[in-house]
Amino acid sequence: MYRIADAHSDFLAFSTLGELGGRLYNHADIERMEAGGVVLQNLAVWGPAGHEVPEAAGMTQIRYLHALASQNSSVRICTRPEHLTLNQGIWAFLSIESGESIGCRISNIQKVYDLGARMLSLTWNDENAFASGCMAIGGLKPDGIKAVDELNRLNMALDVSHINEQGFWEAVERYQHIPCASHSCVYDLCAVPRNLKRDQIDYIISRGGFIGINFYTEFLRGQRTAYINDILDHIEYVLERGGEDAVGFGSDFCGIEYTPEGLNSAAYFQRLPEAMERRGYPNSLIKKICYGNFARYVLEFLH
Numbered sequence: 436m437y438r439i440a441d442a443h444s445d446f447l448a449f450s451t452l453g454e455l456g457g458r459l460y461n462h463a464d465i466e467r468m469e470a471g472g473v474v475l476q477n478l479a480v481w482g483p484a485g486h487e488v489p490e491a492a493g494m495t496q497i498r499y500l501h502a503l504a505s506q507n508s509s510v511r512i513c514t515r516p517e518h519l520t521l522n523q524g525i526w527a528f529l530s531i532e533s534g535e536s537i538g539c540r541i542s543n544i545q546k547v548y549d550l551g552a553r554m555l556s557l558t559w560n561d562e563n564a565f566a567s568g569c570m571a572i573g574g575l576k577p578d579g580i581k582a583v584d585e586l587n588r589l590n591m592a593l594d595v596s597h598i599n600e601q602g603f604w605e606a607v608e609r610y611q612h613i614p615c616a617s618h619s620c621v622y623d624l625c626a627v628p629r630n631l632k633r634d635q636i637d638y639i640i641s642r643g644g645f646i647g648i649n650f651y652t653e654f655l656r657g658q659r660t661a662y663i664n665d666i667l668d669h670i671e672y673v674l675e676r677g678g679e680d681a682v683g684f685g686s687d688f689c690g691i692e693y694t695p696e697g698l699n700s701a702a703y704f705q706r707l708p709e710a711m712e713r714r715g716y717p718n719s720l721i722k723k724i725c726y727g728n729f730a731r732y733v734l735e736f737l738h
C-alpha cells in the first residue's frame with residue numbers, strides 16, 4: 436500500500452456542520468482515510484460566508500479536531516518535523532480556509548497558530564475583508580496585506596486556491612515563504628475560474644511550492660462525470676511543466692458534490708497509484724505524488 440498525503444479535506448466542516456444544506460458531503464472519516472492509506476491529511480477549517488457566525492464555526496472545527504486527537508489514538512495534530520518520521524496513524528495538518536473562518540481578524544492568525552494551524556488561504560470564492568476570490572474582482576485589501584505579513588512572521592503556509600488572479604499575484608509577491616495551491620486543477624485542461632492558469636502553475640513550481648489536484652469532477656472535466664484518468668491528466672500537465680516535486684492530491688473530499696467514478700470516498704485513494712502504475716509511472720515518482728511532495732512542503736512549516 437502506498438502512503439497517501441492529501442492536501443485538502445473539509446472533513447472538519449462536515450463533521451461539525453453536517454451537510455449544510457447540500458454544501459458538504461459524507462466522503463471521509465478516520466476509518467475510510469485509514470482504509471485508503473492516508474497518513475498525512477490537511478484538514479481545513481471552513482467558516483462558510485453564508486453561515487450565521489463563520490468565525491464561531493471555525494473555532495468549533497478546531498475544537499473538534501483537538502477532541503478527536505485526544506480521544507482517537509490514530510489521529511494526531513502535526514506541528515513538529517519529527518512527527519512525520521513517526522510512521523503511525525494519521526497526522527493532521529491543520530489549515531484555515533478563507534479569512535471568514537477567523538472573522539478576518541489579524542490577531543486571530545496567531546491564535547489559530549497556537550492551536551496548531553500552519554496554513555491559511557485569504558479567501559473562498561467571494562470577496563471578504565482580506566481579498567477577493569475567483570468569483571469576485573479586486574486585489575489584496577489593507578487587512579489582506581497585513582494577513583500575508585502575519586503569515587510571513589509566523590512562517591505559516593499561504594494557500595492560493597480560491598483567490599482570484601489579481602489577488603494571487605499580489606499575495607505571492609508579498610509572501611516570503613513557499614506558497615501552495617492545496618486543492619486546484621489546471622485551467623488549460625478545464626477552463627473554470629477555480630483552476631490555475633499556466634503562468635500560475637509555472638510560478639508555484641519555480642518557488643518550490645505545491646499543487647494538490649482537486650478531485651471535483653467540475654474542475655477536472657467541467658461536468659458531473661469524471662474518471663481517475665482525468666486526475667492523472669491534470670497531474671501530468673503539472674509534471675510536463677517541471678512539477679515532479681510539486682504535484683500531489685488535494686481531494687476536497689466532503690466539500691465537492693460530484694466525485695470521479697471509483698473514487699467516491701477517501702477509502703479508494705489506492706486506486707490512484709494503481710492507475711499510475713498502469714500508465715507506467717516509475718515507482719519513485721508515484722511515491723512523490725502520493726506522499727513525498729506534500730510531506731516535503733509541510734516540513735517547511737514545522738519547527
Ligand SMILES: [Zn+2]
Pocket residue numbers: 532596597618690
Ligand atoms: Zn476549497
